[in-house]
Amino acid sequence: MRRYHPEYDAHSERFQLLARELTQAFHKGRGFSLAYQPIYDLASGTPVKVEALLRWRHPLLGQISPGEFIPVAERTGQIAQIGL
Numbered sequence: 001m002r003r004y005h006p007e008y009d010a011h012s013e014r015f016q017l018l019a020r021e022l023t024q025a026f027h028k029g030r031g032f033s034l035a036y037q038p039i040y041d042l043a044s045g046t047p048v049k050v051e052a053l054l055r056w057r058h059p060l061l062g063q064i065s066p067g068e069f070i071p072v073a074e075r076t077g078q079i080a081q082i083g084l
Contacts, residue, residue: 018072021058026081031056054082 025031033055038047056064073079 015072015075018064018069019076019078021061022056022069022072022076022078025056025058026078031058033057 035053035055037051037053039049039051040046041048054066056066056069058064070079070082073082
């Protein structure tokens with residue numbers, strides 16, 4: 001048995017909201033973009049490769065961190081759609 005804390009409800013509501021909105025974003029094919037981040041060789045200072053970082057800008061919620069939406073996608077079984 002655990003003691004009730006109101007923040008549990010807030011966390012659960014946020015999770016459910018993001019899960020629904022993530023589904024809609026995938027079906028509508030919008031809100032996602034890639035940001036490219038160069039990786040440099042520290043010795044020479046030249047770029048050696050690039051990372052592609054997924055970003056999600058929701059029309060009402062604004063920028064949603066990958067640290068927040070990736071776990072939602074994993075727990076709801078939507079993570080495979082991210083790689084498509």
